[in-house]
Amino acid sequence: MSYELFFAGLLLSLLFIAVTGYYPGGIIVPGYLVLYADQPLRITGTILAGLLAFLVYRLASHYLILFGKRRFVFLILISAVLSFLFSFLLPMIFPVSLELKMIGWVIPGLIANNFDRQGIVVTFSSMAIVLAILLFISKIYFYFF
Secondary structure, X not given: OXXXXXHHHHXXXXXXXXXXXXXXXOOOHHHHHHHOOOOHHXXXXXXXXXXXXXXXXXXXXXXXXXXXXXXXXXXXXXXXXXXXXXXXXXXXXXXXXXXXXXXOOOHXXXXXXXXXXXXXXXXXXXXXXXXXXXXXXXXHHHHHO
């Protein structure tokens, strides 16, 4: 079901973008988030890493020339570094934080990119809407099949 749910998330994201014009954190982000719906701390960690990458970008943009492809690569790089730090250093400091991991190294960067392009509230809201619809679709799918 994971492949089907991921592709349903991809199609639903494209449909949501076509109807509203807002990106739900990236085209592939809801598909990945719904795969980890049973692990809310991973989703929280991913969104927090995206928010931290966005804040680091805002701080760095005062000192560096970051726009276009450079901005996108910088956000992906920062999210990868944050994912590495969260997954390896955070458990050494707080042993309870083993569940607070990210989903991938790129997903937080895609979320951060959309935070910068659309705003935090719009991106988070559209991501939550698409994720809720995908969860509903997955429950129906599992009920009948």
